[in-house]
Amino acid sequence: MTSQNKKIxxxxxxxxxxxxxxxxxLALVPMALVSIVCTGGVGLVVVIPLALVLFGVVKYVNKGIxxxxxxxxxxxxxxxxxxWTKTEQSLVNYFIKSQKEGSSDExxxxxxxxxxxxxxxxxxxxxxxxxxxxxxxxxx
Amino acid sequence: xxxKLLVCDVDKTLTASALGFDIFVFIAxxxxxxxxxxxxxxxxxxxxxxMLGVLIFEIFTAPMWHNxxxxxxxxxxxxxSWILTLGWAVLLLSVVTLVDMxxxxxxxxxxxxCYLAGMSILGFIAxxxxxxxxxxxxxxxxxxxVVGTYLWGVPIEAFYYIAVMSALxxxxxxxxxxxxxxxxxxxxxxxxxLRSFIATIIGVxxxxxxxxxMISNNxxxxxxxxxxxxTLILTGMWIFLIWLGISIVDHFFLHWNLIKKxxxxxxxxxxxxxxxxxxxxxxxxQVYSESVMNNFTGFxxxxxxxPVEIAFAVPLYMSLVIAFIKYWELMLVNKR
Numbered sequence: 001m002t003s004q005n006k007k008i009x010x011x012x013x014x015x016x017x018x019x020x021x022x023x024x025x026l027a028l029v030p031m032a033l034v035s036i037v038c039t040g041g042v043g044l045v046v047v048i049p050l051a052l053v054l055f056g057v058v059k060y061v062n063k064g065i066x067x068x069x070x071x072x073x074x075x076x077x078x079x080x081x082x083x084w085t086k087t088e089q090s091l092v093n094y095f096i097k098s099q100k101e102g103s104s105d106e107x108x109x110x111x112x113x114x115x116x117x118x119x120x121x122x123x124x125x126x127x128x129x130x131x132x133x134x135x136x137x138x139x140x
Numbered sequence: 141x142x143x144k145l146l147v148c149d150v151d152k153t154l155t156a157s158a159l160g161f162d163i164f165v166f167i168a169x170x171x172x173x174x175x176x177x178x179x180x181x182x183x184x185x186x187x188x189x190x191m192l193g194v195l196i197f198e199i200f201t202a203p204m205w206h207n208x209x210x211x212x213x214x215x216x217x218x219x220x221s222w223i224l225t226l227g228w229a230v231l232l233l234s235v236v237t238l239v240d241m242x243x244x245x246x247x248x249x250x251x252x253x254c255y256l257a258g259m260s261i262l263g264f265i266a267x268x269x270x271x272x273x274x275x276x277x278x279x280x281x282x283x284x285x286v287v288g289t290y291l292w293g294v295p296i297e298a299f300y301y302i303a304v305m306s307a308l309x310x311x312x313x314x315x316x317x318x319x320x321x322x323x324x325x326x327x328x329x330x331x332x333x334l335r336s337f338i339a340t341i342i343g344v345x346x347x348x349x350x351x352x353x354m355i356s357n358n359x360x361x362x363x364x365x366x367x368x369x370x371t372l373i374l375t376g377m378w379i380f381l382i383w384l385g386i387s388i389v390d391h392f393f394l395h396w397n398l399i400k401k402x403x404x405x406x407x408x409x410x411x412x413x414x415x416x417x418x419x420x421x422x423x424x425x426q427v428y429s430e431s432v433m434n435n436f437t438g439f440x441x442x443x444x445x446x447p448v449e450i451a452f453a454v455p456l457y458m459s460l461v462i463a464f465i466k467y468w469e470l471m472l473v474n475k476r
Contacts (some may be wrong), residue, residue, distance in 0.1 A: 016411040023414060023441045027451035030439035035217040046195075046216045057403060089395035090327035097324035108324070115473065116329040 025058065084128070091117070091125030092132075150219040154211035157273040162214065165227040172230045176237065185320045186313070190229040193312035196460055197305055198225060200453040203354055203431040206277045207270075218435060224270070231266060232309060235259050248471050255310050256303045263302035268292045279431035281353040304350045308343075308460040311467035318470065319398040325474050331390050336469055340383040343464040347457070348375050356427045374425070377416070382461060385409030405462045410455045417454055418444045 032051070035043030084092065091112065098108040105126070112122050177183045198220045210221045235258040239251050246254070270276040271293045278295070286295040318325060348370050360371040385408040389401055396404070420426040428450075439448045 016415065017407050019443070020411040020414045021407065023443060023446070024410070024451055024455055027439075027441045027446075027448035030437060030448050031217070031452055034437050034439075038218060039215045040212055042213055042222075043216050046222070061403060061407065084395075086393075086395040087327075093395070093397075094324055094327055097322055100322065101324050103324065111326050115326050117327075121329075 021058065021061065025054070028054070087121055088125055088128060091121060092128050095125060095129045150206065150215075151208045152212045152215060153209055154214075155209045155274065158209040158211060158214075158275055161270070161273055161275060162211065162223050165223050165230070169226055169230045172234055176233065179237065179241075182320050186317060187229060187233060189316040189320070190233050190309065190313045191225055193309035193460065193463075194225045194228045194232070195220070195222075196312070196456045197309055198228075200456045201351065201354075203429070203435040204279050204282055204351075206279070207275060208277065209275055227266065228263075228309075231262055232259060232306060232313070235262060236310060236313070248475055249468075252307075252310070252471070256306050259306035259310075260299050260303050263306065264291070264294065264298055267294045267298050267302065279353070279429075281429045281431055285353045301350060304346050307346065308464050312460055312463035315398065315402070315463040315467040315470070323474075323476070325398075325470055327394060328390070328473060331387065332469075333387060335472065336386060336390075336465065337379075337383050339465045339468045340379050340386070340461075343461045344375060344379045344382065345370075347461055348378070354429050354432050356429070357425065358427060359423075359425055374420070378413075381412055381416070382409050382458070382465070385412075386462065386465060402459075402462070402466070405466070406455060406458055409462065410458050413454050413458060414446075414451065415444075417450060418446050421446070421450070 028051075032043070032047045035047055094112070095105070095108055098105075109122055109126075113119075173183060173187065176187075180186055195216075199217060202218055202220055207215075207219045207221045207224060210223055214221045214223045216222045216225075232255075236255055239254045239258060243251055243254060267276070268291070282295070286297050289296040317323075349367070352368060352370060355369075357369045357371045357374055360373050364372040366372055366375070386405050388408060389396075389404040393401060393404060417426070421428075432449075436447045436449055440446060441448055441451045
């Protein structure tokens with residue numbers, strides 16, 4: 001499949017997501033209005049933070065949609081990030097968080113093995129963690 | 141157009157009993173937060189997620205009950221009162237904290253059952269208080285559905301409603317608490333799809349049973365009706381849709397953090413749920429009760445002319461049910 005076809009398919013798949021986002025987002029406007037008018041302004045306490053959160057989410061989602069739909073080239077915004085596989089990234093995040101919680105590596109490795117991860121996957125992730133000068137924040 | 145806003149005309153006159161209740165909630169919340177802050181560093185974030193969960197639940201179940209007399213300052217949307225939101229959130233968080241504190245050795249799923257047991261009793265007492273203080277009444281649809289056994293003015297079914305509400309809201313809070321506390325969660329190498337499917341069935345079915353008085357499901361084949369007007373076809377479609385959305389995200393975005401994943405579950409499941417809801421309403425498969433219709437402001441969404449309340453309720457419903465499913469999945473894998 002050519003990259004052009006992939007782009008078209010991913011954009012078609014994303015169309016209902018974008019449409020639902022627009023419809024729900026626009027539905028919020030009259031609801032916010034009702035909240036503000038009905039409560040004599042008290043509703044603003046909820047409406048303002050909610051609007052800010054939603055604005056952030058929409059901005060974030062749209063960036064993801066553009067990237068997924070091939071509208072942003074990966075090198076545009078990932079130049080400074082590690083190019084790990086999904087497996088590496090999830091295992092590295094797990095090791096970093098476990099360390100932050102004070103768990104030993106042995107415990108973390110035992111948990112991963114219990115959940116079907118292979119020694120190769122675990123050792124690979126462990127090596128990456130050891131080579132990180134400043135481990136990335138796993139919550140980001 | 142402005143006449144549409146008259147729908148918010150609920151009786152907000154502050155009564156003496158309501159004032160007493162409001163003050164009681166403030167004091168209880170103050171004492172709780174003082175004690176909770178000694179145990180939990182991010183106590184405000186935890187209270188915030190619990191309040192958000194309660195608020196979501198209250199907004200889309202608003203037509204089922206009417207909250208009156210709390211005072212003009214106490215409302216945030218139609219008859220949804222932030223004082224009740226705060227009260228429920230403090231009660232839920234207290235029960236969760238006490239169970240976690242005193243039964244730390246109990247397996248986490250048993251602790252969850254303890255949360256629900258505690259909430260059913262304490263929540264029922266809270267419900268008796270608001271009903272007898274004249275602060276809450278029930279919609280005719282609820283009163284028609286109940287079997288007719290009342291304890292101090294509260295239908296016995298409230299035990300079920302409170303347990304379901306608690307299950308959904310506590311799961312929502314616990315899911316977000318994993319993110320707030322940056323809990324190390326074991327990545328799932330091979331997702332247990334059967335477990336995920338069972339969690340989805342439980343989440344959707346419990347919820348459908350609860351909101352059943354608000355919606356009639358019509359024109360489905362008679363064999364498909366499981367209980368009253370809950371139909372296997374529709375409930376099955378919701379289950380499949382939500383389960384599929386979750387499975388897709390978990391498969392392709394294993395490495396994403398909990399919040400990113402939650403937004404993705406929500407967007408994928410919601411993107412298909414909204415047109416489906418539109419189709420069901422348009423073709424008479426779903427008819428909303430009179431109390432729900434009375435709560436509509438009359439505003440509709442662009443493109444598909446769906447009442448805004450429904451367009452908004454669908455993602456709210458999704459967020460609580462998805463959080464329930466995902467919390468159970470994560471909890472069973474991580475045992476924490």
